[in-house]
Amino acid sequence: xxxxxxxxxxxxxxxxxxxxxxxxxxxxxxxxxxxxxxxxxxxxxxxxxxxxxxxxxxxxxxxxxxxxxxxxxxxxxxxxxxxxxxxxxxxxxxxxxxxxxxxxxxxxxxxxxx
Amino acid sequence: xxxxxxxxxxxxxxxxxxxxxxxxxxxxxxxxxxxxxxxxxxxxxxxxxxxxxxxxxxxxxxxxxxxxxxxxxxxxxxxxxxxxxxxxxxxxxxxxxxxxxxxxxxxxxxxxxx
Numbered sequence: 001x002x003x004x005x006x007x008x009x010x011x012x013x014x015x016x017x018x019x020x021x022x023x024x025x026x027x028x029x030x031x032x033x034x035x036x037x038x039x040x041x042x043x044x045x046x047x048x049x050x051x052x053x054x055x056x057x058x059x060x061x062x063x064x065x066x067x068x069x070x071x072x073x074x075x076x077x078x079x080x081x082x083x084x085x086x087x088x089x090x091x092x093x094x095x096x097x098x099x100x101x102x103x104x105x106x107x108x109x110x111x112x113x114x
Numbered sequence: 115x116x117x118x119x120x121x122x123x124x125x126x127x128x129x130x131x132x133x134x135x136x137x138x139x140x141x142x143x144x145x146x147x148x149x150x151x152x153x154x155x156x157x158x159x160x161x162x163x164x165x166x167x168x169x170x171x172x173x174x175x176x177x178x179x180x181x182x183x184x185x186x187x188x189x190x191x192x193x194x195x196x197x198x199x200x201x202x203x204x205x206x207x208x209x210x211x212x213x214x215x216x217x218x219x220x221x222x223x224x225x226x227x228x
Contacts, residue, residue: 033215043157043202045215056215091157100144100164100206103216107156 004106023092137203
């Protein structure tokens with residue numbers, strides 16, 4: 001069964017460093033998403049992406065964040081200058097149709113900012 | 115905010131019993147999805163129910179939706195130890211952009227006692 005994959009599973013970085021989190025969505029899906037979950041808190045929507053551009057973004061997704069689909073398979077989330085409060089689990093998701101369709105989540109990348 | 119909120123926050127039952135979790139939300143939705151998360155792991159999609167549906171079944175899962183009360187319930191019948199996990203409802207509403215993010219509740223932590 002096709003699934004969303006994410007790399008790395010765990011990333012440790014120093015405050016102020018740039019990180020890139022990678023995702024490979026399910027191959028025939030057209031809509032892509034990033035979410036984050038701070039330890040012990042809710043899963044929060046960051047951004048959605050369709051047709052090579054951002055479709056929706058939350059207040060969390062400020063200028064420090066960017067997303068890209070550099071090729072036909074990868075979908076990345078970049079954090080330019082990490083802060084301690086960026087420490088969280090980051091989930092990528094994809095859906096075949098619009099956001100009203102089922103969103104399938106990857107296993108997550110745990111980001112730890114020191 | 116049109117976030118989903120689950121109750122109870124925690125539920126402990128004996129194996130074989132049924133588990134019921136509830137979710138309430140605040141504004142009109144297009145669909146509501148239930149996810150499971152094992153400790154520290156990714157989100158597994160369980161079931162999606164659309165706003166024009168009242169009940170849906172999938173194996174041992176039964177989901178109901180009452181749009182007049184803005185609430186949903188997830189019933190797991192004949193629970194097993196492997197059902198121990200956190201369960202989240204996530205709501206989706208159409209913004210017009212198409213790729214809409216989900217809004218998650220805080221979740222119900224379900225423990226099945228063997």
